[in-house]
Amino acid sequence: MLSHWRSSSTYEVEGLLHYKDLIPRLEVALGKFSKMDSAEVIQPVRTTVPLQKYNGFLGLMPAYLVHEDILCTKLVCFYKRESGSTLPSTQATVLLFDPEYGNVKAVMDGEVITAKRTAAVSAISAKLLMPAKSEVLTILGAGHQALSHYNVFTETFSFKEVRVWSRRKEMAERFAQSTQGHVTVWESVEEAVNGADVIVTVTGASEPVLFGQWVKPGAHVAAVGACRPDWRELDDVLMRQAEVYVDSREGAIAESGDIILSGAKVFAELGEVLNGTRPALREKTTVFKSLGMGIQDAVSAKLVFEQWKSKH
Numbered sequence: 001m002l003s004h005w006r007s008s009s010t011y012e013v014e015g016l017l018h019y020k021d022l023i024p025r026l027e028v029a030l031g032k033f034s035k036m037d038s039a040e041v042i043q044p045v046r047t048t049v050p051l052q053k054y055n056g057f058l059g060l061m062p063a064y065l066v067h068e069d070i071l072c073t074k075l076v077c078f079y080k081r082e083s084g085s086t087l088p089s090t091q092a093t094v095l096l097f098d099p100e101y102g103n104v105k106a107v108m109d110g111e112v113i114t115a116k117r118t119a120a121v122s123a124i125s126a127k128l129l130m131p132a133k134s135e136v137l138t139i140l141g142a143g144h145q146a147l148s149h150y151n152v153f154t155e156t157f158s159f160k161e162v163r164v165w166s167r168r169k170e171m172a173e174r175f176a177q178s179t180q181g182h183v184t185v186w187e188s189v190e191e192a193v194n195g196a197d198v199i200v201t202v203t204g205a206s207e208p209v210l211f212g213q214w215v216k217p218g219a220h221v222a223a224v225g226a227c228r229p230d231w232r233e234l235d236d237v238l239m240r241q242a243e244v245y246v247d248s249r250e251g252a253i254a255e256s257g258d259i260i261l262s263g264a265k266v267f268a269e270l271g272e273v274l275n276g277t278r279p280a281l282r283e284k285t286t287v288f289k290s291l292g293m294g295i296q297d298a299v300s301a302k303l304v305f306e307q308w309k310s311k312h
């Protein structure tokens with residue numbers, strides 16, 4: 001039996017999970033997921049328990065990758081926070097099991113895993129779908145996901161300009177000061193996205209913040225927030241004019257307000273594009289609607305555990 005590891009340290013997981021290792025494993029997992037073969041991947045849609053009193057949700061995200069023998073679940077609480085709140089908006093713990101015995105092999109901090117695997121999947125969407133000559137990246141939101149997206153997008157691609165907008169300008173300014181490279185702060189979403197080739201929406205919004213009329217034709221939008229059926233980040237115009245890609249069709253039609261309320265049709269899962277069964281329509285305006293999947297946490301947790309074991 002493998003040794004048992006407990007870590008509540010965000011710092012420890014941070015040092016063990018690297019995009020160069022994570023991205024290829026996520027691509028394989030997304031491809032397998034989209035083959036819809038339950039002999040390969042078992043991942044029910046997230047079970048969500050509303051915490052009405054606190055404007056939040058507890059999400060349970062189990063997954064089993066059969067050939068890799070990775071059995072994992074994430075427990076994630078996420079909240080809609082008022083402007084100025086100092087409470088965290090996402091807290092997560094990841095449990096990695098030994099599938100044969102059923103014992104827990106590792107308990108890990110899930111915040112870094114959530115931040116990095118979500119950003120890595122958005123980077124995969126951009127790699128497949130952004131315009132061939134993409135020079136301007138705009139990030140809407142200035143929290144944890146904004147930073148992980150900045151990091152992986154600037155590590156993976158060569159943008160000439162990176163812009164940020166946040167509903168509180170001082171947060172956008174703080175974000176711009178915290179990044180390695182130069183980031184410009186914009187006062188309005190309309191100005192921030194004007195001419196942008198790639199737009200990442202990582203806000204806690206429940207009403208649209210990004211409107212289709214502002215988006216350059218052919219741009220790619222990675223839409224990461226609004227993970228509830230009645231929450232929005234994108235308006236109907238954008239949802240209907242874009243080709244919509246998702247991580248999971250099943251998850252999207254159950255959980256994405258942007259898809260459900262706009263009536264937009266899902267064109268493909270990212271895994272189908274990776275498998276070559278659906279095309280990447282790079283020349284069109286594209287939206288990747290991310291909701292997050294248990295398999296993404298599972299491959300991340302396995303990587304973290306492997307790295308940890310190699311050092312102990």
Ligand SMILES: NC(=O)C1=CN([C@@H]2O[C@H](COP(=O)(O)OP(=O)(O)OC[C@H]3O[C@@H](n4cnc5c(N)ncnc54)[C@H](O)[C@@H]3O)[C@@H](O)[C@H]2O)C=CC1
Nearest residue numbers: 089141142143144145167202203204205225226290291292
């Ligand atoms: N798709 C996925 O796999 C995942 C999605 N998420 C979602 O991504 C979003 C960002 O998460 P974090 O960066 O961890 O949160 P965070 O709290 O660190 O940052 C949220 C950002 O959104 C802004 N914001 C909050 N409410 C807003 C509103 N009503 N209008 C405009 N801006 C608003 C905040 O000022 C802040 O800049 C959340 O919606 C979260 O639920 C989080 C984890 C995984």
Ligand SMILES: O=C([O-])C1=[NH+]CCC1
Nearest residue numbers: 076078227291292293
């Ligand atoms: O996949 C994930 O961890 C989450 N999606 C929405 C909030 C948390």
